[in-house]
Amino acid sequence: MINKVKYIIGKHLNISVCLLFALFSCLIILPYLHGPAYIHQEGWDGRFHMARVAESYLNLSHGHLNQAIPSVMTKTFGSFGYPQNLFYPLITMLPEVLLHIIFGNAYGGYLAFIALIFFSTFMSMYICTLKITKSRFIALLSSALYGFSHFAISITLFYRSFGGSFIFIFMPIAFYGMYQIALKDHKKWWIMSLGVAGLILCDLPDAVVVVLMLVFSFSMTFTVKEAKNIKLTRIVKLIYAGMLSALLSAFFLAPLLQNLLFVKNISVNKLLLSNTVLPTLSVFLTDKLASYSLGLSGLIVVFFVINGWNKFHPALKYLSVVLLINLILVTNIFPWPIFDKYLGFVQFVGRFLYTATFISAFLGAIAIANIVENRKSRYLLVTLFCSIGLLSVTSLNFSIKRNPNGNAVNIVSWDDFQNATLNNYVYDYLPHNAFKIKDKLEQHSIPLMNPKKEIQQTRWTTGYDSIHYRINSVQKYTDVVLPNIFYPGFTVYVNGEKMPEKYNKNNAIVVPIEKGISKIDVKYVKTPVQIISFWISVIALLTLIVLKNKKLTKLLPLFKKH
Known part of the structure; x- marks a missing residue:
């Protein structure tokens, strides 16, 4: 029987890997399938992200397919027309809405969504590492080290910062594309574009840091001697990849830029980077089950990287230097006070842990493969790391269930989870002078x-x-202030007549009214920038599909033997 199972697994290795990752993903959410629902308290990322998708669900559940991504929020986020989706992309969160509809329950869909995130993270790392190394062992081990990393677990299960969770999915794709441009087949530059566009549509501040590190990592191309014209071609292809990424994500970036230029000073909390650094040892040693760190498991992986450094080829040695730089950037070793004024867009230095987590998992798996050559020992090692990962996840999950308040979650029923997600009052994208009137x-x-x-x-x-x-007004007024903030695209009608754009010092919309009964309609109409940028992204994507159709089919060699 055991031999038959081994034969089936060996014959269908990639399917077996998919099933293994699916099993892991189900085991991760298993503790939450029993008992009440758990939702983040006000002000935490999990509450914020669930409120983002709640309005889309309400629209889609009523059959309005064209209303999947509203520009402004009229049922959540205070219901006063807050333009959440113009500042933070929603498209990567839509699978949660679909799962909610499929399962018929908000909490059930939410748990399935978490399982999908972990499954996609495992698979993304597995496929991209397999393509680079041609080793199933390295691909499987790197996926376990990556998906079960302390930081990935913390972001998805504790902070529930789902924008960051999707960063883990698209980062291997972006890296694989960059690796091809820098060292291998630069004709595959478009793969990096897909990965980077995906990163942008997850969480822009996180994406900026990750993309900067990817571009910096591209310098590994200079560790290999080639003709100057080939090197120049690689650099040009990197530029092409950046341009295509911008075009693919233009439908979000262009309206975002339009609104940022209009608002000028949003209300998002601005932190000094020097106040967000970690003590050096805290990058690895922490007494918390979830935190912004690599944790003890990360320390073990970095140890293997250091131990196997001499066996790395020059490009991987350069990549290990990039890993070291990212680790230094999150600590008080780096002189952040000097750069507080110039790098404020980073917001907090913990964002460098995304790249550190990826590189440590990638290099760690290669280093371990160089040390452990026996087949049986290798897969025992994979089993060990997977077991440790599942134990870490389970410990965190039961800690949250045992002490909800200490882990910033509230207990509600499965049926009440949906209503609880509607209440979120984080208004980071209000104009600074409008924040004072939010109440x-x-x-x-x-x-x-x-x-x-x-x-x-x-x-x-x-x-x-x-x-x-x-x-109903007892007299005529020329300057009635509405409880709505003006952004480009807002149009006001009074008794069916379109009013000129006008707003006060708090950016609240101002309209004239006549004596008696007045019907006032505040509508958001997509701006020319939104419309044009949307079609730019559509045309860019369709063009890519047409030109690279054959290569797209080769991107996921899931059933191809190596």
């Missing part, structure tokens, strides 16, 4: 915004990208 915005009251005016509000309703009021 008034949440009341949706025109009389509250105009205390000295004799106005009575009789109705307030919301629709897709629109908010509607009905008021």
Whole structure:
């Protein structure tokens, strides 16, 4: 029987790997399948991300397929037209909405979504490492080291920062594309474009740091002697990859830039990088089951990298230097106070741990393969690392269940999970001068915004990208302030007549009204920038598919023997 199982696994290795990763992903969420639902408390990333998808679910569940990605939030985030999705891309979160619809329960869909994230992380690392090293053992081991890394577990299961979770999925793809440009077949430059575009559409601040490190890693191309024209071609292809990435993600980047230029000073909390650094030892040694660090498992992997450094070829030695740089950048060893003023866009130095986690897993697996050559010993080692990873995940999960409040989660029923996700009051993208009136915005009251005016509000309703009021005024006013903040694209109609754009010092929309009953409609209309950039991205993607169709089919050699 055992020999028959071995034969089946050997004959269908890639399918077996898929099933193994699927099993791991199910085991990760297993502790949450019993008992109540757990949702992050106010102000935590998990609550923020679930609120982002709640409105999409409400739209899609009513059959409005064209409303999957609303530009402004009228049912969540205070319901006053907050343009969350113009500043933070939603597209990578849509699988959660679909799973919610399939399972018919918000919490069930949420748990399936977490399992999907881990499965995709394992598979992404496995496929890309397999393509680079041509070794199934290295691919399998690197996937275990990567997917079960302390940082990956912390981001997805504790912080539930799902934008960061998707960074782990797209980073191997972007690295594989960069590796091809730098050292192998530079004609595959477009793969890096797909990976980088994916990173941008996950979490832009995280993506900026990761992409900068990828570009820096590209310098490994100079560890190999080649003709100057080939080196120049590689550099040009890197530029091509960057340009295509920008085109593929233009539908998000262009409107974002438009709104940032308009707002100028958003309300997001700005931290001094020097205040976010970690003590050197805390990068590896932590007394927490989840944290911004590589953890003890990361220390073991880095030890193998150091031990196997002499056996690395020059490009991998250069990559190990990049790993060291990333580790230094998250500690107080680096003189961050000097750069606080110039690198504020990084927001906090923990973002460098994404690249550190990836490189340590990739190089660690190669180093271990160079040391352990016996086949049986290799797979015993993989089993050991996977077991340690599952134990780490299970320990964290049971810690959260045992002490919810200490882990910043609230207990609700599975049925109440959906309603709990609607309440999120993080407004990082409000204009700074509008943040002071956020409490008034949440009341949706025109009389509250105009205390000295004799106005009575009789109705307030919301629709897709629109908010509607009905008021009764005892006299005519030229400057009635609405509980809505103006951004490019907002259009106001009073009794069906379009009003000129006008807003006060707090960026609140201002309109004139006549005496008597007035119907006020605040609508968001997609800007020319949104429309044009959307079609730029569509055309770029279609062009890539047409030109690279054969190569796209070779990208995932899932059933190909090596």
